[in-house]
Amino acid sequence: MHAIFETGGKQYAAEKGAVLAVEKLPADKGAQVTFDRVLFIRDGDTFHVGRPLLAGASVHGEVLEQFRADKVVAYKKKRRTGYERNRGHRQHLTRVRVTEIRAA
Numbered sequence: 001m002h003a004i005f006e007t008g009g010k011q012y013a014a015e016k017g018a019v020l021a022v023e024k025l026p027a028d029k030g031a032q033v034t035f036d037r038v039l040f041i042r043d044g045d046t047f048h049v050g051r052p053l054l055a056g057a058s059v060h061g062e063v064l065e066q067f068r069a070d071k072v073v074a075y076k077k078k079r080r081t082g083y084e085r086n087r088g089h090r091q092h093l094t095r096v097r098v099t100e101i102r103a104a
Helices: none
Strands: 002-007 010-015 019-023 032-035 038-043 046-049 058-068 072-078 083-089 092-102
Touching: 002 032, 010 019, 010 092, 019 058
Parallel strands: none
Antiparallel strands: 002 010, 002 038, 019 092, 032 058, 038 046, 058 092, 072 083
């Protein structure tokens, strides 16, 4: 069974046992989380497509860790003036293992 769900303004493809890095969730390590904004579920040859969401469908998971992504560097320079700016950013993420996918 496969599903596409939405959280944190992004969409993720999931199947049972998959480990995903999603936008930061307010949950501790080992906590159970539920994603209710399910857009699509495939179960064998059966497809369930939401318009835009599937009512009653959900994806359940377990929080494995809170972590930060690799650094993204934004570097700006203007020639001949000595102007240089170097700025870095590390996004906060949550690693989740999908434990169950429920169709409506």
